[in-house]
Amino acid sequence: MAQRAATRPAITPNGSPAAPLPVAAAPALGRAEKLELYYFMRLTRTLEERLVSLYRQTKVVGGLFRSLGQEADAVGSAYALDRTQGDILSPLIRNLGSMLVQGATPLEILRQYMAKGDSPTRGRELNIHFGDVRRGFIGQISHLGDMVPVMAGVTLSFKVRGERRVGLVYVGDGATSTGAFHEGINFAAVQRCPLVVIVENNGYAYSTPTSRQTAARHLVDKAAGYGVPGEQADGNDVLATYDVTKRAVDRARAGGGVTLIELITYRRKGHAEHDNQSYVPEGEIERWSRENDPIDRYAAVLRDREGVEPQELAAIDARVQAEIDAATDTADASPPPQALDALVGVYADPPAVPPLWFREGSGAPAAAAAAERPAGWGTYDG
Amino acid sequence: MAEITYLEAIREGLIEEMERDPAVFCLGEDIGAYGGAFKVTDGLMQRFGENRVIDTPVSEVAIVGAAAGAAHMGMRPVCEMQFIDFISCAYDILTNYVATARYRAMLPCPMVVRGPSGGYVRGGPFHSQNPEAAFLHTPGLKIVSPATASDAKGLLKAAIRDDDCVLFFEHKYLYRRVKETMPSGDHVVPIGQARVAREGRDLSIITYSATVWKALEAAEELERADGLSVEVLDLRSLSPLDDDAIIATVRKTNRVLIVHEDTRTGGVAGEITARITERAFEWLDAPVMRVTAADVPLPYAPQLEDYVLPQTADIVGAARTIARY
Numbered sequence A: 001m002a003q004r005a006a007t008r009p010a011i012t013p014n015g016s017p018a019a020p021l022p023v024a025a026a027p028a029l030g031r032a033e034k035l036e037l038y039y040f041m042r043l044t045r046t047l048e049e050r051l052v053s054l055y056r057q058t059k060v061v062g063g064l065f066r067s068l069g070q071e072a073d074a075v076g077s078a079y080a081l082d083r084t085q086g087d088i089l090s091p092l093i094r095n096l097g098s099m100l101v102q103g104a105t106p107l108e109i110l111r112q113y114m115a116k117g118d119s120p121t122r123g124r125e126l127n128i129h130f131g132d133v134r135r136g137f138i139g140q141i142s143h144l145g146d147m148v149p150v151m152a153g154v155t156l157s158f159k160v161r162g163e164r165r166v167g168l169v170y171v172g173d174g175a176t177s178t179g180a181f182h183e184g185i186n187f188a189a190v191q192r193c194p195l196v197v198i199v200e201n202n203g204y205a206y207s208t209p210t211s212r213q214t215a216a217r218h219l220v221d222k223a224a225g226y227g228v229p230g231e232q233a234d235g236n237d238v239l240a241t242y243d244v245t246k247r248a249v250d251r252a253r254a255g256g257g258v259t260l261i262e263l264i265t266y267r268r269k270g271h272a273e274h275d276n277q278s279y280v281p282e283g284e285i286e287r288w289s290r291e292n293d294p295i296d297r298y299a300a301v302l303r304d305r306e307g308v309e310p311q312e313l314a315a316i317d318a319r320v321q322a323e324i325d326a327a328t329d330t331a332d333a334s335p336p337p338q339a340l341d342a343l344v345g346v347y348a349d350p351p352a353v354p355p356l357w358f359r360e361g362s363g364a365p366a367a368a369a370a371a372e373r374p375a376g377w378g379t380y381d382g
Numbered sequence B: 001m002a003e004i005t006y007l008e009a010i011r012e013g014l015i016e017e018m019e020r021d022p023a024v025f026c027l028g029e030d031i032g033a034y035g036g037a038f039k040v041t042d043g044l045m046q047r048f049g050e051n052r053v054i055d056t057p058v059s060e061v062a063i064v065g066a067a068a069g070a071a072h073m074g075m076r077p078v079c080e081m082q083f084i085d086f087i088s089c090a091y092d093i094l095t096n097y098v099a100t101a102r103y104r105a106m107l108p109c110p111m112v113v114r115g116p117s118g119g120y121v122r123g124g125p126f127h128s129q130n131p132e133a134a135f136l137h138t139p140g141l142k143i144v145s146p147a148t149a150s151d152a153k154g155l156l157k158a159a160i161r162d163d164d165c166v167l168f169f170e171h172k173y174l175y176r177r178v179k180e181t182m183p184s185g186d187h188v189v190p191i192g193q194a195r196v197a198r199e200g201r202d203l204s205i206i207t208y209s210a211t212v213w214k215a216l217e218a219a220e221e222l223e224r225a226d227g228l229s230v231e232v233l234d235l236r237s238l239s240p241l242d243d244d245a246i247i248a249t250v251r252k253t254n255r256v257l258i259v260h261e262d263t264r265t266g267g268v269a270g271e272i273t274a275r276i277t278e279r280a281f282e283w284l285d286a287p288v289m290r291v292t293a294a295d296v297p298l299p300y301a302p303q304l305e306d307y308v309l310p311q312t313a314d315i316v317g318a319a320r321t322i323a324r325y
Helices: A002-007 A031-056 A071-079 A096-102 A106-113 A147-160 A179-190 A219-226 A238-253 A284-291 A294-306 A310-333 A339-343 A364-371 B006-020 B044-048 B060-072 B084-098 B101-105 B132-136 B149-161 B211-226 B243-253 B268-283 B302-308 B312-324
Strands: A088-090 A167-172 A195-201 A230-234 A259-264 B003-005 B024-028 B053-055 B076-080 B112-117 B142-144 B166-171 B179-181 B195-198 B203-207 B230-234 B237-239 B256-263 B289-293
Touching: A031 A071, A031 A096, A031 A106, A031 A238, A031 A294, A031 A310, A071 A096, A071 A167, A071 A195, A071 A238, A071 A259, A071 A294, A088 A147, A096 A106, A106 A310, A147 A167, A147 A179, A147 A195, A147 B060, A147 B084, A167 A238, A179 A195, A179 A219, A179 B060, A195 A219, A195 A238, A219 A230, A219 A259, A230 A238, A238 A259, A238 A294, A294 A310, B003 B006, B003 B149, B006 B024, B006 B044, B006 B076, B006 B149, B006 B166, B006 B179, B024 B060, B044 B053, B060 B076, B060 B084, B076 B149, B084 B112, B084 B132, B084 B166, B112 B149, B132 B142, B132 B166, B132 B237, B132 B268, B142 B149, B149 B166, B149 B179, B195 B211, B203 B211, B203 B243, B203 B312, B211 B230, B211 B256, B211 B312, B230 B243, B243 B256, B243 B268, B256 B268, B256 B312, B268 B289, B289 B312
Parallel strands: A088 A167, A167 A195, A195 A259, A230 A259, B024 B053, B024 B076, B076 B112, B112 B166, B142 B166, B203 B230, B203 B256, B256 B289
Antiparallel strands: B003 B179, B142 B237, B195 B230
């Protein structure tokens, strides 16, 4: 330990784990489920590749955020939730895979990115910032860490109502530096909320390496400070990710409260599509791509341990491609939002705010006030 | 029925709503076993149990964020800020998460954030603030600021039943100083409706919260000493503002003084002035004027605090200036 500390901080992804990482087995999963994990990882990657081409065609209105290389941690962890029990997660910008597992569709994602009027947020919000409580995901906001206290409250409601439901919230290495993260996990720990907090350590928060984010040797070490169990796992191993999350989910459902999990992974693309990653040491991305791609690794596991034939995986790939082709056609044909819809839905009551007078053309409020003016205007007695 | 204080009226409103709806619960610092710094929630934990009156860590972000999450799940949380000054710790999650939830994500967020605001109590810079202007600027939040005991109860019940987030700014100076017999039955005061606290013909004072009482004192003196008939409009709700009531009083008296305890620049009075100018400019016989706190952090010493905050004599003097204009 001392020797490792002397050489360099152990903070990942270029350092060493806190302890040997658990070997993935996922004994609870059958063959069909293991193939489904592959399907969701492939769906995530292919959908993002489609978004890249739409971005280049300027059909994506805003920025594009990739989870290339992180598909296993998103899919494996979300897969450990029980959708029949009403478990809920709150994703981050690189958890497209988690949302797909919960039932978000490629069509919704495409419409969101393309700012369509029939997108889940009717053109109000960007990219994968949307949710659906019934399907078990609550949309994030851009202020990192804020979803931790929100999910503390979601799971507090599960606890006080005696429901056997579990919540899962994702944060990145960067968000662990926020006050909201600290307040939220501390509150949930004290209340013994059924909440799993996953820290995805992908090495960078925008351009800032994790070693500049924290002086802690490992992000999982923070668990001790909150008095909750902490576990670390290989985020690029989908079965390991599933295993570690499943243990935490089971613990939470049994009344064991909060678990903090650190998943070690690597962000192979920039913060967003525009980011040229000039801050990344030469060769680092290529090494992770070559040696530690989560889909390549999992395909080998399926082949070697499950006896899955290459043509079975090829069939899944083809199915994914067809689904995304169909969704792209539909999304492309979707209408844009109507401008006046911008004024609807800030409150339940009133349901809409009135157009401003200079947008009405007539200057309505001023004109209406003027029209009501009595002959002897300016005095109460007229 | 006996008179109860403004503080007891808030407690009565909480109890009635918690009895009416099992989804209503309270969370905040020291509100349970201790009953709250001002004892607003005294006895509630004994009555409703630890799951409905939750003592939290010192974590305003967690209190507000957890309330939002619970509200998404169908609960109706009532958060207490021990002093409303600490709501600024939760500014991000209130303005970015809570206020936008319905609009950006169709997520209902029915919750109340309440707490003691205001000065005149020698509380110094961090136990005397009036934060309404910071939140008036945020679409998606509602703000109420009651001056009377019955409005405190009725507006709190309306806030708890509202389907969006309501900031409930109660005034600690009024907690034990104003009393009233509560209206019988299920007393709910609709959000967004002002109240004419005193009828008048010559001049209108538009105000809210503790300065309603100072405006009423001033109106009394102006009538006695100057023969002026002064109308006092108690806004009660700041978001939404009751534009119709504001314009009605402008048309009636044609002279307007706006009074608030909060600091001047960027305050609520500026917004009201703009609305009057846009909608009733031709009804004015004098410029709209403001009596507010000076633009300084609120100091502690009585000589300093009294100088900074609006006093009855300031309102009387300002009203005379407008009446003479």
